[in-house]
Amino acid sequence: MPQQKIYLVGAGIEGWEGFGAKALEVINEAEVLIGHQRHLDIFPAFKGEKRELGDLSIMLEFLKGTDKATVVLGSGDPNFFGVARFLLRNLPKERIEIFPNVTSVQYAFARIKEPWDDAIFVSVHGRGLKAAVDRIVAAEKVAILTDAKNSPAAIARELIERGAEGYEAWLCENLGMADEKFTKTDVKGLLEIEASSLNILILIKAWEPTLEQYPVIGIDDEEFASVKKLITKQEVRAVTLAKLQLQDDLVMWDIGAGSGSVSIEASNLMPNGRIFALEKNPQYLTFIRDNLKKFAARNVLLVEAYAPEGLEELPDPDRVFIGGSGGMLEEIIEAVDKRLKPEGAIVLNAVTLDTLTKAVEFLEDHGYTVEVSCINVAKTRGLTEYKMFESLNPVYVISARKGEE
Template identity: 80%
Template sequence: MQKIYLVGAGIRGWEGFGSKALEVIGKADVLIGHQRHLDIFPDFAGEKQVLGELSAMLDFLKGTDKRVVVLGSGDPNFFGVARFLMRNLPKDRIEIFPNVTSVQYAFARIREPWDDAIFVSVHGRGLKGAIDRIIAAEKAAVLTDNVNTPAVIARELIKRGADGYDVYLCEDLGLPGEKFTRTDVRGLADLAASELNILIFIKTWEPNLEQYPLIGIADDEFATAKKLITKQEVRAITLAKLQLQDDLVMWDIGAGSASVSIEASNLMPNGRIFALEKNAQYLSFIRDNLKKFVARNVLLIEAFAPEGLDDLPDPDRVFIGGSGGMLEEIIEAVDRRLKPEGIIVINAVTLDTLTKAVEFLEDHGYTVEVTCVNIARTRGLTEYKMFEAHNPVYVIAATKGDE
């Protein structure tokens, strides 16, 4: 079978085709591409096909003995047609001639290095995963589509509390109407954009990781009411029992100061964490803490569980730090939504809560393990070091069966 040549078109008026690529195009029998790419070659003597459904192009390529060139934008290996073809055709039948990508060109025009950026495409891929990756990144280039427009992406970032970015909206690159607009996330939400656009996000705030560790933040660093907080040592054990992995969904019910959510955020930067709290006196403390520790993937939900759970995505992990006397109702609601092999962790300080939680979870088919945490810290009373004991905490870890 004849080889199939994938040739990248550069930015019009700035970067053309290499001599080898032009030679391959000149010898081709069939040229396939979007109309704007085909128009670059008005004198092409062979057959031109406008790129439509990929499946139709694949059927043609599988059955043809003609020399075919498929035109793409920039580097066909970069969110381009190469992935699809190499997944469905023998790789040794494909030869690729890359060109300057639109992303590379955009970074050059805004005079910003791009070797430390991540690259995200929402084109036909959906929004959730893209937003997760942007939130976890210091610098991101995003390829949009007609549904997930720049304004839609901006509104989702604002909803997730992740608006601390400088944004460059790069439109119609290489065309006469080429335009670059510098704004912020909230400004982006109000901008109309050309269909041909690239977004570049550059984080403008920096967590002070030298002062605040990923895990083990001192209790006094958190703003909280009456020091009602999951203590540092208990917090570390709680996070261990949650068995966190990146890219999970976690609910923190009765978030209090959101200390568990914040350290979970550090441990799974691509995850999504929902901190539920309704007590008005705690809400301002949570907002202050989320800002102080740059917990960009923690979303505060001002709701009283279990009512506030309905609109949240199904969780992989659930931490219940406070239940407001609704523990059984909360566990019932969580059980209906928790994914198979998901984990619930409950911190109980009374034997009543311990007994009720364990019995209820076991009745629902969970495998339950309880760890009693007794913490005593030294304090200076006199010339001698004395230990001050804290109330024991029962860390209940319950694993759901594989349904």
């Protein structure tokens, strides 16, 4: 005997008025109605069994065994950060039929009169905040489903910490209720608002600080704050980024980030990627913070730690740049090798033959195919009426991929 279908029906902002005729028909014919109490209350005259939605595993066991016609009520579109994902993952898809409604996000965008087809959607409800903010900072327009812990104010604090406060903010509270409220502010203004527990936060990019005059790649060395001009020079930086072979949505570790110049230009090249800049030297920390803020490197997260200890909590990398090792090169390569994703790459910059020799030896011992490029740069400098070339120290750019011939 075929199992009964399960109907997922989305409630709209206005309750009864939001249901289509077919959705109301399957509800009227159902024997069991499952949902949060506010959804069950929409149907006071329902004659079948009402079950309040709580523990999803308990609901799942019921649905697996029942032969009763059952409707599960949700908000808006059950496929949009809703219960559908859980049920589709755990039940045969042929048992499930979905009746979507207008989502709270659609409604919010309509009320603030802002198109939403170019927005991204992020939920921090019951999820970690940092991973969500990684997505938020790469977006021009974003709608965020919040919760009590990851509130609009908490999101604002994280954005400000990353130097990403250049958004117009709409706080949309208690949608569809008598006390619904829409507040237009900015990211800093969110810190002063105690938001309702039922809210959606919409952020729209309003400005990008001081970036108009800077290129995506090839920023002049003088633009970066640094210690005694100890920085990966512009020409070497360009070759380093080329050897990293960056793609838009990768995870990159920048170990010994120094002034952060490589991380910042990598950020420009992969705005949807995640970059973790490890630096612990107190001489550099002030400078890297200033640079990350100046260039609005929103998807670069400064990790104040010495490698390899600081790597444990980071997501596995697709690309690793080692600009400084603090005498721990072998230990760093050992730690990176255990975490680097398949098809990943490691790039190191060395200025001494000793570091070059050790790096090549360590990498080859770990099964990497290694290529070394020696970058010799000479730049003109004015000398009375003549121009002469002044040579910079050669830099060895070491690129390594595992298992390649």
